[in-house]
Amino acid sequence: MKIYDDKHIKNVVFVGAHNSGKTTLAETMLFEAGLINRRGSIEAKNTVSDYHEIEHEKGNSVFATPLHTEWRNYKINIIDTPGLDDYIGEIISSIRVADTVVTVLNAQQGVEVGTEIIWNYIDKYHKPTLFVVNQIDHPSANFENSFKTVKSLVGNNAVKIQYPIIVDGAQCIIDVLKMKMYKFSPEGGKPQKLEIPEDQKETAAELHNELVEKAAENDEGLMELFFDKGTLNEDEMRKGIKAGMLNYDLFPVFCMSAINDMGSGRLMGFIDNVAPAASELNPEQSVEGKEIAPKKDAPAALFVFKTVHQPNLGQITFFNVKRGEVKANDKLVNSRNGETEVLNQLFIMDGKERQPVSKLTVGDIGATLKLKFTDTNDTLASPDSQINIKPIQYPPARIRRAVSAVNTKDEEKLSDALKKIHGQDPTAVISYSKESRQLILECQGELHLSTIDWILNNIYGVEAKFENPKISFRETIQRSSASNYRHKKQSGGSGQFGEVHMKIEPWYEGMQEPEGFNIRGKEEIDLPWGGKLVFYNCIVGGVIDQRYLPSIMKGILEVMEEGPLTGSYIRDVRVMVYDGKMHSVDSNDISFKIAGAHAFKEAFLNANPKLLEPTLELTVKVPEDVVGNVMTELQTRRAIIQGIDSANNYQILKCIAPEAELFGFSTDLRSLTKGRATFKTSFSSYQPVPNNVQNELVNKKELVK
Structure with missing residues (x-):
C-alpha cells in the first residue's frame, strides 16, 4: 500500500444524528475512490462500516469504525460513528483524533437533538468542522430550512459552499466556490459540469461574494488583496476558508445525496484541498503541559483512542500517530505503566478488513494486534522520549445497575467480560460496592445497557441479570x-x-x-x-x-x-x-x-434514630417548551429545584434529588422530551428521609448489608 506523507493525510470523523446517512456516505466515498466494487447498504447488512453482528441485528451503528479512502493523491482516514448518544464514548474518542469533523444532517430534519448533543463535544475540542446536508433528493428535503438550523447552532459563520436545485427534472448542485453547476443523472456518479443557469446567477454571485468576504476575514494578507482587487481567486479563497476553519470561525456547508452518489467526489476534493491536516492544527498537549509538535523526524509517539476485543483475533488497538514514524516490530513504552510493547504488525483497518503496512507516519491512523499492557487513552512512545498525551475525558454515567450472573458459576467469567467491555468502551464503568456487596455497572442509558447485555450473551457467553443497586442509607x-x-x-x-x-x-x-x-x-x-x-x-x-x-x-x-x-x-x-x-x-x-x-x-x-438517604446534585438541560412537564416529573421524584438558568432555547434546572428516586429517570426524561434533554448528577449529601419512607424501609427490612 502507498505510504503518504503527513501533508497528504486527512483524518475526518463523520458525526450526526441517527439516520442522517453517515454510514451510507462512507460507503459511497469508498466506492467513488474505487476501493470497493459495489456499494453495500444498511438494509442488506453489507456495508464496510457496520460489520458487527449487533449492528446487523439493530440496524444502526453501535461502534465507531475506522476506514480509509484515497482521492487524487490524498489519503482520507474516515471514522464512521454511531448517531445515538448512548454511544457517546465512541463519538468523543473519534472526534479527539480527527483533524476535521464532518457533521452530516438529514435534509428533512436539519440539526436534530443528536446533532446538538454531539456539537457540545465538537465545540469543546474546537475542531475544524464542515456540515453536509444529505438526502437532498428526498421528496421532503428542505435545504434552506436545514441551513437555518445550522446557523442557529453555530451562528453567522456558517457559509454555503453549495446549494441544490432541480433543472429539467434532474438533481443539480450549484457550487459557489467553483461557480459551477453539477448536474447528476438519476444513477448519480460523475456529474456534468455546467455553467450556472441565468436564473441562478444572481443568487450564486451573492453567495460567492459572501464566501469571498468570509475567507478574507481570516487572513490579513487576503484581506489586503480583497481590498485591492475587490475579490479573491479560487486558490486564495481556499486558503482563507482553511484559515477560518482552523480559527473555528468558518463552517462550510455542502449538500449531497449519499445514497444516490451525488456530490461525494466534490466533498472528497474539498477535504483533500482545503480541510486541515494534522500538521496544521494546534499541537497536542502532554499531561505535563508540553507541546507535542507533529514532526516526522521526531521520536515516535502514538495515542490509543480505541480498543476492540474480537474472539478470533484478540485485542485490536487503534492509534493515531502524534509524532514521528512507527514501523513494524518497533518497541515503544507505555507511559502509564512503563511496560514495553512490540508492534509486531501494523495495519490500516477498513471495517473488519486489515491491510498490512510497513510503517505509518505522523498524522496517520492505524492499528496493531495483541498488545499486552495497553488500553484506550494510553500513550506509546519511543523509550528515549517519554511523554503522556492528555487522555480523553468521557462524560459521567447516566444510569447504574447491579449486575450478576444468572448462573453463579459464571461470576468470574462475568467479571472478566465486563473488564474487557470497559477496555473497549470506557463509558461502561465497572466497580464493586463493598457496602452493598454488589457489582455495579454504570453506563449511558437503557440502549447502552441492552448493548452490553447483548455482548455478554453473544460474545462472552454469559447470561447476566440487571437490578437497581441497593441504596446506601445511613x-x-x-x-x-x-x-x-x-x-x-x-x-x-x-x-x-x-x-x-x-x-x-x-x-x-x-x-x-x-x-x-x-x-x-x-x-x-x-x-x-x-x-x-x-x-x-x-x-x-x-x-x-x-x-x-x-x-x-x-x-x-x-x-x-x-x-x-x-x-x-x-x-x-x-x-x-x-x-x-x-x-x-x-x-x-x-x-x-x-x-x-x-x-x-x-x-x-x-x-430518636433517623434514617439518612444519599441525595444527588441533579442538573437537567431542558428545551423551554417542555420544561413544565419535566418539573412535574422532578417533583414526583421528591426533587427540590434550587435554581433555574437560561441558555439559548434551553432551561437549566438545578436540583437536589434523592438517589433512590432517580431510577428510570433517564428513560422517562428521554420520553418526555423526545430525547432533547440531557442531565448529569454528582453526589451531594446525606439527608433525612421522610418519616413515611423511613417506616416503610424499616418495616420491609430493605437492608443495605
Whole structure:
C-alpha cells in the first residue's frame, strides 16, 4: 500500500444524528475512490462500516469504525460513528483524533437533538468542522430550512459552499466556490459540469461574494488583496476558508445525496484541498503541559483512542500517530505503566478488513494486534522520549445497575467480560460496592445497557441479570440518650464481667464540648463511610481501667457498622463513657466490648434514630417548551429545584434529588422530551428521609448489608 506523507493525510470523523446517512456516505466515498466494487447498504447488512453482528441485528451503528479512502493523491482516514448518544464514548474518542469533523444532517430534519448533543463535544475540542446536508433528493428535503438550523447552532459563520436545485427534472448542485453547476443523472456518479443557469446567477454571485468576504476575514494578507482587487481567486479563497476553519470561525456547508452518489467526489476534493491536516492544527498537549509538535523526524509517539476485543483475533488497538514514524516490530513504552510493547504488525483497518503496512507516519491512523499492557487513552512512545498525551475525558454515567450472573458459576467469567467491555468502551464503568456487596455497572442509558447485555450473551457467553443497586442509607440520632449495660457471664473458672454507662448525642461540626462531664480524653474517628464518631473518656475514680476503653469503642464501632434500624452504617454520633464497674478477676477486653456494644445500641434506639438517604446534585438541560412537564416529573421524584438558568432555547434546572428516586429517570426524561434533554448528577449529601419512607424501609427490612 502507498505510504503518504503527513501533508497528504486527512483524518475526518463523520458525526450526526441517527439516520442522517453517515454510514451510507462512507460507503459511497469508498466506492467513488474505487476501493470497493459495489456499494453495500444498511438494509442488506453489507456495508464496510457496520460489520458487527449487533449492528446487523439493530440496524444502526453501535461502534465507531475506522476506514480509509484515497482521492487524487490524498489519503482520507474516515471514522464512521454511531448517531445515538448512548454511544457517546465512541463519538468523543473519534472526534479527539480527527483533524476535521464532518457533521452530516438529514435534509428533512436539519440539526436534530443528536446533532446538538454531539456539537457540545465538537465545540469543546474546537475542531475544524464542515456540515453536509444529505438526502437532498428526498421528496421532503428542505435545504434552506436545514441551513437555518445550522446557523442557529453555530451562528453567522456558517457559509454555503453549495446549494441544490432541480433543472429539467434532474438533481443539480450549484457550487459557489467553483461557480459551477453539477448536474447528476438519476444513477448519480460523475456529474456534468455546467455553467450556472441565468436564473441562478444572481443568487450564486451573492453567495460567492459572501464566501469571498468570509475567507478574507481570516487572513490579513487576503484581506489586503480583497481590498485591492475587490475579490479573491479560487486558490486564495481556499486558503482563507482553511484559515477560518482552523480559527473555528468558518463552517462550510455542502449538500449531497449519499445514497444516490451525488456530490461525494466534490466533498472528497474539498477535504483533500482545503480541510486541515494534522500538521496544521494546534499541537497536542502532554499531561505535563508540553507541546507535542507533529514532526516526522521526531521520536515516535502514538495515542490509543480505541480498543476492540474480537474472539478470533484478540485485542485490536487503534492509534493515531502524534509524532514521528512507527514501523513494524518497533518497541515503544507505555507511559502509564512503563511496560514495553512490540508492534509486531501494523495495519490500516477498513471495517473488519486489515491491510498490512510497513510503517505509518505522523498524522496517520492505524492499528496493531495483541498488545499486552495497553488500553484506550494510553500513550506509546519511543523509550528515549517519554511523554503522556492528555487522555480523553468521557462524560459521567447516566444510569447504574447491579449486575450478576444468572448462573453463579459464571461470576468470574462475568467479571472478566465486563473488564474487557470497559477496555473497549470506557463509558461502561465497572466497580464493586463493598457496602452493598454488589457489582455495579454504570453506563449511558437503557440502549447502552441492552448493548452490553447483548455482548455478554453473544460474545462472552454469559447470561447476566440487571437490578437497581441497593441504596446506601445511613443511620443517625436526633436527640441525646443515656444507657448502661452489665455483661456478666460465669461458667466455671474465670468468667466475664464488664459494666458500662454512657451518654450519646448527635454530633455536628463546631459543636461545644459536652457539659457536666470530667473529660479525661477525646478521640475523633473519621468513619470510612462518612461522618464521625467522637469518643470521650469521662471515667473518674478508676471505676473502669483505661486499658478497657479501646474495647468499649470497638464494640460501639461494630454496632455502627450495622445499624439497628436497617443494617446501614451509623454516622455523626458522640459518646461519653462516664461510669461503670469492673471485676479484678473476671473483667477483660471481650467483656467490655460486649457491654459497650449493648449499651450503645440501647442508647441509639432511645435517641430518636433517623434514617439518612444519599441525595444527588441533579442538573437537567431542558428545551423551554417542555420544561413544565419535566418539573412535574422532578417533583414526583421528591426533587427540590434550587435554581433555574437560561441558555439559548434551553432551561437549566438545578436540583437536589434523592438517589433512590432517580431510577428510570433517564428513560422517562428521554420520553418526555423526545430525547432533547440531557442531565448529569454528582453526589451531594446525606439527608433525612421522610418519616413515611423511613417506616416503610424499616418495616420491609430493605437492608443495605
